[in-house]
Amino acid sequence: MNPGSSLRRMIGVLASVVAVSAIAAQPALDVAKSSVTATFKQEGVPVESPFRKFSGNISYDPANVAAATALIEVDTGSLDIGDPAYNAEVQKPAWFDSARFPKASFRSTSIKASTTGFNATGTLTVKGRVLTITVPVTVRTAGNATTFDGTYNFSRKAFGIGDPIWNDVLEDQVVVRFRLVNAAR
Amino acid sequence: MSESALPPAQYTRTAIALHWLIFGGIACAFALGWLMTDMAISPMKLKMYNWHKWLGVTILALAILRGIWRLTHSPPPFVPMPLWQQRLAHGLHVLLYLLLFAIPLSGWAYSNAVGYPIVYLGLWRLPDLLARNRELGAQLLVLHQTLGMVLLALLALHVAGALKHHLLDRDDTLKRMLRWRRVSVG
Numbered sequence: 001m002n003p004g005s006s007l008r009r010m011i012g013v014l015a016s017v018v019a020v021s022a023i024a025a026q027p028a029l030d031v032a033k034s035s036v037t038a039t040f041k042q043e044g045v046p047v048e049s050p051f052r053k054f055s056g057n058i059s060y061d062p063a064n065v066a067a068a069t070a071l072i073e074v075d076t077g078s079l080d081i082g083d084p085a086y087n088a089e090v091q092k093p094a095w096f097d098s099a100r101f102p103k104a105s106f107r108s109t110s111i112k113a114s115t116t117g118f119n120a121t122g123t124l125t126v127k128g129r130v131l132t133i134t135v136p137v138t139v140r141t142a143g144n145a146t147t148f149d150g151t152y153n154f155s156r157k158a159f160g161i162g163d164p165i166w167n168d169v170l171e172d173q174v175v176v177r178f179r180l181v182n183a184a185r
Numbered sequence: 186m187s188e189s190a191l192p193p194a195q196y197t198r199t200a201i202a203l204h205w206l207i208f209g210g211i212a213c214a215f216a217l218g219w220l221m222t223d224m225a226i227s228p229m230k231l232k233m234y235n236w237h238k239w240l241g242v243t244i245l246a247l248a249i250l251r252g253i254w255r256l257t258h259s260p261p262p263f264v265p266m267p268l269w270q271q272r273l274a275h276g277l278h279v280l281l282y283l284l285l286f287a288i289p290l291s292g293w294a295y296s297n298a299v300g301y302p303i304v305y306l307g308l309w310r311l312p313d314l315l316a317r318n319r320e321l322g323a324q325l326l327v328l329h330q331t332l333g334m335v336l337l338a339l340l341a342l343h344v345a346g347a348l349k350h351h352l353l354d355r356d357d358t359l360k361r362m363l364r365w366r367r368v369s370v371g
Contacts, residue, residue: 043232
Protein backbone atom coordinates (compact mmCIF):
# COMPACT_ATOMS: atom_id res chain seq x y z
CA MET A 1 0.00 0.00 0.00
CA ASN A 2 1.27 3.42 -0.92
CA PRO A 3 1.77 5.54 2.25
CA GLY A 4 0.93 8.71 0.28
CA SER A 5 -2.53 7.44 -0.70
CA SER A 6 -3.39 6.41 2.88
CA LEU A 7 -2.32 9.84 4.12
CA ARG A 8 -4.52 11.46 1.51
CA ARG A 9 -7.39 9.23 2.60
CA MET A 10 -6.86 10.23 6.23
CA ILE A 11 -6.84 13.91 5.30
CA GLY A 12 -9.96 13.34 3.26
CA VAL A 13 -11.75 11.71 6.20
CA LEU A 14 -10.61 14.45 8.55
CA ALA A 15 -11.76 17.14 6.16
CA SER A 16 -15.20 15.64 5.82
CA VAL A 17 -15.52 15.28 9.61
CA VAL A 18 -14.66 18.96 9.98
CA ALA A 19 -17.11 19.89 7.23
CA VAL A 20 -19.95 17.85 8.73
CA SER A 21 -19.41 19.29 12.21
CA ALA A 22 -19.35 22.80 10.75
CA ILE A 23 -22.73 22.16 9.04
CA ALA A 24 -24.15 20.69 12.26
CA ALA A 25 -23.11 23.76 14.23
CA GLN A 26 -24.59 26.07 11.61
CA PRO A 27 -27.95 27.39 12.86
CA ALA A 28 -30.89 26.72 10.59
CA LEU A 29 -34.08 28.64 9.90
CA ASP A 30 -36.81 27.59 12.31
CA VAL A 31 -39.84 27.91 10.06
CA ALA A 32 -42.32 27.21 12.85
CA LYS A 33 -41.11 30.25 14.77
CA SER A 34 -40.70 32.42 11.68
CA SER A 35 -43.33 34.29 9.69
CA VAL A 36 -43.66 36.17 6.43
CA THR A 37 -46.84 38.22 6.04
CA ALA A 38 -48.26 40.64 3.49
CA THR A 39 -50.59 43.39 4.71
CA PHE A 40 -52.64 44.83 1.88
CA LYS A 41 -55.17 47.62 2.16
CA GLN A 42 -58.60 47.46 0.52
CA GLU A 43 -60.68 50.65 0.87
CA GLY A 44 -58.77 51.58 4.00
CA VAL A 45 -59.02 48.09 5.54
CA PRO A 46 -55.61 46.63 6.38
CA VAL A 47 -55.61 42.84 6.00
CA GLU A 48 -52.61 40.99 7.37
CA SER A 49 -52.20 37.73 5.51
CA PRO A 50 -49.55 35.08 6.15
CA PHE A 51 -47.59 33.09 3.61
CA ARG A 52 -48.12 29.56 4.87
CA LYS A 53 -45.05 28.15 3.13
CA PHE A 54 -41.58 29.60 2.87
CA SER A 55 -38.01 28.50 3.37
CA GLY A 56 -34.65 30.12 3.62
CA ASN A 57 -31.13 30.18 4.83
CA ILE A 58 -29.43 32.98 6.69
CA SER A 59 -25.78 32.69 7.56
CA TYR A 60 -24.90 35.27 10.14
CA ASP A 61 -21.88 35.77 12.36
CA PRO A 62 -22.19 38.68 14.81
CA ALA A 63 -18.39 39.01 14.70
CA ASN A 64 -18.44 39.52 10.95
CA VAL A 65 -21.81 40.94 9.95
CA ALA A 66 -20.70 42.05 6.50
CA ALA A 67 -20.05 38.40 5.58
CA ALA A 68 -23.69 37.46 6.25
CA THR A 69 -25.82 36.05 3.45
CA ALA A 70 -29.54 35.52 3.20
CA LEU A 71 -31.81 33.64 0.84
CA ILE A 72 -35.54 33.57 1.45
CA GLU A 73 -38.03 31.77 -0.79
CA VAL A 74 -41.77 32.17 -0.43
CA ASP A 75 -44.41 29.96 -2.07
CA THR A 76 -46.62 32.47 -3.86
CA GLY A 77 -49.53 30.00 -3.80
CA SER A 78 -49.50 29.87 -0.01
CA LEU A 79 -50.76 33.38 0.71
CA ASP A 80 -53.76 33.05 3.04
CA ILE A 81 -56.01 36.11 2.78
CA GLY A 82 -58.82 34.58 4.85
CA ASP A 83 -61.04 32.77 2.36
CA PRO A 84 -60.39 29.78 0.06
CA ALA A 85 -61.96 31.48 -2.98
CA TYR A 86 -59.80 34.58 -2.55
CA ASN A 87 -56.70 32.46 -1.88
CA ALA A 88 -57.31 30.74 -5.22
CA GLU A 89 -57.91 34.11 -6.90
CA VAL A 90 -54.50 35.56 -6.00
CA GLN A 91 -52.75 32.56 -7.59
CA LYS A 92 -54.25 33.44 -10.98
CA PRO A 93 -52.15 34.91 -13.83
CA ALA A 94 -53.35 38.49 -13.13
CA TRP A 95 -51.94 38.25 -9.62
CA PHE A 96 -49.00 36.01 -8.62
CA ASP A 97 -49.36 33.61 -11.56
CA SER A 98 -48.31 30.87 -9.18
CA ALA A 99 -48.45 28.14 -11.85
CA ARG A 100 -45.63 29.85 -13.79
CA PHE A 101 -43.92 31.56 -10.84
CA PRO A 102 -44.40 29.32 -7.81
CA LYS A 103 -41.68 31.05 -5.79
CA ALA A 104 -40.80 34.62 -4.91
CA SER A 105 -37.34 35.13 -3.50
CA PHE A 106 -34.91 37.51 -1.92
CA ARG A 107 -31.20 36.85 -2.29
CA SER A 108 -28.74 39.15 -0.58
CA THR A 109 -25.83 40.58 -2.50
CA SER A 110 -24.36 42.88 0.12
CA ILE A 111 -24.88 43.25 3.86
CA LYS A 112 -23.85 46.33 5.82
CA ALA A 113 -23.91 46.42 9.59
CA SER A 114 -26.21 48.98 11.24
CA THR A 115 -26.76 50.01 14.85
CA THR A 116 -29.68 47.60 15.29
CA GLY A 117 -28.59 44.84 12.91
CA PHE A 118 -27.83 45.29 9.25
CA ASN A 119 -29.09 46.61 5.95
CA ALA A 120 -29.54 43.84 3.45
CA THR A 121 -29.23 44.74 -0.22
CA GLY A 122 -30.20 42.08 -2.69
CA THR A 123 -32.44 40.98 -5.50
CA LEU A 124 -36.15 40.57 -4.99
CA THR A 125 -37.64 38.28 -7.62
CA VAL A 126 -41.43 38.15 -7.92
CA LYS A 127 -43.42 36.97 -10.93
CA GLY A 128 -40.24 36.84 -13.01
CA ARG A 129 -39.36 40.46 -12.36
CA VAL A 130 -36.17 41.31 -10.55
CA LEU A 131 -35.61 44.43 -8.47
CA THR A 132 -32.63 45.38 -6.34
CA ILE A 133 -33.84 46.46 -2.92
CA THR A 134 -32.37 47.32 0.47
CA VAL A 135 -34.16 46.22 3.63
CA PRO A 136 -33.21 47.28 7.14
CA VAL A 137 -33.09 44.24 9.41
CA THR A 138 -33.17 44.24 13.19
CA VAL A 139 -31.20 41.44 14.81
CA ARG A 140 -31.84 40.08 18.29
CA THR A 141 -30.10 37.19 19.96
CA ALA A 142 -31.62 35.25 22.82
CA GLY A 143 -30.05 31.99 23.96
CA ASN A 144 -29.17 29.97 20.88
CA ALA A 145 -31.73 31.72 18.65
CA THR A 146 -31.17 34.75 16.48
CA THR A 147 -34.22 36.69 15.28
CA PHE A 148 -34.19 38.82 12.14
CA ASP A 149 -37.07 41.28 11.84
CA GLY A 150 -37.81 43.56 8.95
CA THR A 151 -40.44 45.33 6.87
CA TYR A 152 -40.49 46.06 3.18
CA ASN A 153 -43.00 48.26 1.36
CA PHE A 154 -43.81 46.24 -1.71
CA SER A 155 -45.33 47.86 -4.80
CA ARG A 156 -47.86 45.65 -6.63
CA LYS A 157 -47.38 47.75 -9.75
CA ALA A 158 -43.60 47.22 -9.81
CA PHE A 159 -44.15 43.49 -10.09
CA GLY A 160 -47.40 43.43 -12.07
CA ILE A 161 -49.47 41.96 -9.24
CA GLY A 162 -53.15 42.55 -9.92
CA ASP A 163 -55.01 44.04 -12.86
CA PRO A 164 -55.20 47.88 -12.78
CA ILE A 165 -59.02 47.63 -12.45
CA TRP A 166 -58.32 46.84 -8.78
CA ASN A 167 -56.38 50.03 -8.13
CA ASP A 168 -59.61 51.79 -7.19
CA VAL A 169 -60.17 49.55 -4.16
CA LEU A 170 -56.75 48.06 -3.51
CA GLU A 171 -53.70 50.11 -2.58
CA ASP A 172 -50.50 49.65 -4.55
CA GLN A 173 -48.41 49.42 -1.39
CA VAL A 174 -48.35 46.08 0.38
CA VAL A 175 -46.39 45.91 3.62
CA VAL A 176 -44.34 42.73 3.79
CA ARG A 177 -43.21 41.84 7.30
CA PHE A 178 -40.85 39.05 8.10
CA ARG A 179 -39.61 37.50 11.29
CA LEU A 180 -36.98 34.87 10.61
CA VAL A 181 -35.61 32.86 13.49
CA ASN A 182 -32.30 31.05 13.22
CA ALA A 183 -31.90 28.36 15.84
CA ALA A 184 -28.80 26.29 16.49
CA ARG A 185 -29.47 22.60 16.27
CA MET B 186 -105.19 58.83 36.81
CA SER B 187 -104.10 62.43 36.30
CA GLU B 188 -103.87 63.78 32.77
CA SER B 189 -100.08 64.03 32.80
CA ALA B 190 -99.74 60.32 33.63
CA LEU B 191 -101.76 59.30 30.59
CA PRO B 192 -99.75 57.24 28.10
CA PRO B 193 -98.89 59.16 24.91
CA ALA B 194 -101.43 58.94 22.13
CA GLN B 195 -98.82 58.70 19.43
CA TYR B 196 -95.21 57.78 18.67
CA THR B 197 -92.61 60.53 18.91
CA ARG B 198 -91.12 61.71 15.63
CA THR B 199 -87.78 60.34 16.79
CA ALA B 200 -89.29 56.88 17.26
CA ILE B 201 -90.97 57.01 13.84
CA ALA B 202 -87.78 58.22 12.13
CA LEU B 203 -85.64 55.53 13.79
CA HIS B 204 -88.18 52.82 12.89
CA TRP B 205 -88.15 53.65 9.19
CA LEU B 206 -84.44 54.46 8.96
CA ILE B 207 -83.61 51.08 10.43
CA PHE B 208 -86.12 49.41 8.12
CA GLY B 209 -84.44 51.06 5.11
CA GLY B 210 -81.01 50.03 6.36
CA ILE B 211 -82.09 46.43 6.84
CA ALA B 212 -83.63 46.30 3.34
CA CYS B 213 -80.40 47.58 1.75
CA ALA B 214 -78.15 45.37 3.88
CA PHE B 215 -80.24 42.31 2.93
CA ALA B 216 -80.12 43.15 -0.78
CA LEU B 217 -76.35 43.69 -0.66
CA GLY B 218 -75.80 40.57 1.43
CA TRP B 219 -77.70 38.46 -1.06
CA LEU B 220 -76.04 39.88 -4.17
CA MET B 221 -72.47 40.13 -2.94
CA THR B 222 -72.12 36.55 -1.72
CA ASP B 223 -73.13 35.11 -5.10
CA MET B 224 -70.94 37.46 -7.17
CA ALA B 225 -67.69 36.42 -8.82
CA ILE B 226 -64.61 38.08 -7.31
CA SER B 227 -64.33 41.66 -8.60
CA PRO B 228 -63.63 45.15 -7.25
CA MET B 229 -67.42 45.69 -7.09
CA LYS B 230 -67.86 42.63 -4.90
CA LEU B 231 -65.29 44.05 -2.48
CA LYS B 232 -67.06 47.42 -2.46
CA MET B 233 -70.40 45.79 -1.75
CA TYR B 234 -68.93 43.89 1.19
CA ASN B 235 -67.68 47.17 2.58
CA TRP B 236 -71.06 48.90 2.02
CA HIS B 237 -72.76 45.96 3.73
CA LYS B 238 -70.43 46.28 6.73
CA TRP B 239 -70.87 50.07 6.95
CA LEU B 240 -74.65 49.63 6.80
CA GLY B 241 -74.48 47.02 9.55
CA VAL B 242 -72.48 49.36 11.80
CA THR B 243 -74.96 52.17 11.03
CA ILE B 244 -77.92 49.93 11.90
CA LEU B 245 -76.20 48.92 15.14
CA ALA B 246 -75.65 52.57 16.09
CA LEU B 247 -79.29 53.44 15.25
CA ALA B 248 -80.45 50.39 17.24
CA ILE B 249 -78.54 51.63 20.29
CA LEU B 250 -80.15 55.08 19.94
CA ARG B 251 -83.53 53.48 19.44
CA GLY B 252 -83.09 51.23 22.47
CA ILE B 253 -82.23 54.23 24.64
CA TRP B 254 -85.17 56.17 23.22
CA ARG B 255 -87.56 53.28 23.79
CA LEU B 256 -86.45 52.91 27.42
CA THR B 257 -86.96 56.61 28.11
CA HIS B 258 -90.13 57.24 26.03
CA SER B 259 -93.21 55.08 26.36
CA PRO B 260 -94.82 54.11 23.08
CA PRO B 261 -98.58 54.61 22.75
CA PRO B 262 -100.55 51.67 24.17
CA PHE B 263 -101.86 48.89 21.96
CA VAL B 264 -105.11 49.60 20.23
CA PRO B 265 -107.84 47.39 21.75
CA MET B 266 -107.09 43.76 20.85
CA PRO B 267 -107.12 40.36 22.58
CA LEU B 268 -104.42 39.79 25.17
CA TRP B 269 -102.75 36.98 23.19
CA GLN B 270 -102.29 39.35 20.28
CA GLN B 271 -100.74 41.96 22.54
CA ARG B 272 -98.37 39.34 23.93
CA LEU B 273 -97.47 38.09 20.48
CA ALA B 274 -96.80 41.62 19.23
CA HIS B 275 -94.76 42.50 22.31
CA GLY B 276 -92.71 39.27 22.14
CA LEU B 277 -92.05 39.90 18.46
CA HIS B 278 -90.86 43.44 19.20
CA VAL B 279 -88.44 42.15 21.86
CA LEU B 280 -87.00 39.57 19.42
CA LEU B 281 -86.67 42.18 16.67
CA TYR B 282 -84.77 44.49 19.03
CA LEU B 283 -82.41 41.63 20.01
CA LEU B 284 -81.71 40.84 16.35
CA LEU B 285 -80.96 44.51 15.60
CA PHE B 286 -77.95 44.04 17.89
CA ALA B 287 -77.10 40.38 17.31
CA ILE B 288 -76.95 40.45 13.52
CA PRO B 289 -74.53 43.38 13.09
CA LEU B 290 -72.36 42.11 15.97
CA SER B 291 -72.16 38.58 14.53
CA GLY B 292 -71.16 40.02 11.15
CA TRP B 293 -68.55 42.25 12.75
CA ALA B 294 -67.12 39.30 14.72
CA TYR B 295 -67.11 37.12 11.58
CA SER B 296 -65.19 39.77 9.66
CA ASN B 297 -62.59 40.02 12.43
CA ALA B 298 -62.31 36.23 12.74
CA VAL B 299 -61.30 35.90 9.09
CA GLY B 300 -58.74 38.70 9.46
CA TYR B 301 -60.68 41.74 8.23
CA PRO B 302 -60.98 44.67 10.63
CA ILE B 303 -63.99 46.97 10.19
CA VAL B 304 -63.07 50.44 8.93
CA TYR B 305 -66.27 52.51 9.03
CA LEU B 306 -66.78 54.37 5.74
CA GLY B 307 -63.16 53.49 4.96
CA LEU B 308 -62.11 56.15 7.47
CA TRP B 309 -62.39 54.98 11.06
CA ARG B 310 -61.02 51.69 12.22
CA LEU B 311 -63.30 50.09 14.80
CA PRO B 312 -61.92 47.81 17.51
CA ASP B 313 -61.65 44.11 16.71
CA LEU B 314 -64.18 42.04 18.66
CA LEU B 315 -61.99 38.95 18.51
CA ALA B 316 -58.71 37.64 17.12
CA ARG B 317 -58.33 35.75 13.86
CA ASN B 318 -59.71 32.23 14.12
CA ARG B 319 -60.77 30.45 10.95
CA GLU B 320 -62.96 27.74 12.56
CA LEU B 321 -64.80 30.29 14.69
CA GLY B 322 -65.13 32.49 11.60
CA ALA B 323 -66.92 29.71 9.71
CA GLN B 324 -69.33 29.25 12.63
CA LEU B 325 -69.95 32.99 12.95
CA LEU B 326 -70.80 33.20 9.25
CA VAL B 327 -73.43 30.47 9.69
CA LEU B 328 -74.76 32.30 12.76
CA HIS B 329 -74.88 35.65 10.91
CA GLN B 330 -76.77 34.12 7.98
CA THR B 331 -79.12 32.08 10.16
CA LEU B 332 -80.03 35.11 12.29
CA GLY B 333 -80.65 36.99 9.04
CA MET B 334 -83.15 34.31 7.98
CA VAL B 335 -84.82 34.44 11.40
CA LEU B 336 -85.10 38.22 11.07
CA LEU B 337 -86.69 37.83 7.66
CA ALA B 338 -89.29 35.41 9.07
CA LEU B 339 -90.05 37.66 12.06
CA LEU B 340 -90.31 40.71 9.80
CA ALA B 341 -92.83 38.85 7.65
CA LEU B 342 -94.90 38.22 10.80
CA HIS B 343 -94.47 41.88 11.90
CA VAL B 344 -95.66 43.17 8.51
CA ALA B 345 -98.50 40.64 8.39
CA GLY B 346 -99.67 41.85 11.81
CA ALA B 347 -99.52 45.50 10.74
CA LEU B 348 -101.46 44.76 7.56
CA LYS B 349 -104.04 42.67 9.43
CA HIS B 350 -104.71 45.61 11.77
CA HIS B 351 -104.84 48.05 8.88
CA LEU B 352 -106.92 46.07 6.39
CA LEU B 353 -109.04 43.73 8.49
CA ASP B 354 -109.39 45.47 11.86
CA ARG B 355 -109.16 48.92 10.24
CA ASP B 356 -107.53 50.30 13.37
CA ASP B 357 -104.75 52.85 13.99
CA THR B 358 -101.82 50.41 14.48
CA LEU B 359 -100.08 51.00 11.12
CA LYS B 360 -101.19 54.60 10.60
CA ARG B 361 -99.69 55.80 13.87
CA MET B 362 -96.24 54.60 12.73
CA LEU B 363 -96.71 56.71 9.59
CA ARG B 364 -98.24 59.84 11.18
CA TRP B 365 -95.57 62.54 11.09
CA ARG B 366 -97.96 65.43 11.80
CA ARG B 367 -98.65 65.99 15.49
CA VAL B 368 -102.24 65.44 16.47
CA SER B 369 -103.60 67.38 19.39
CA VAL B 370 -105.09 65.13 22.02
CA GLY B 371 -108.76 65.97 22.32
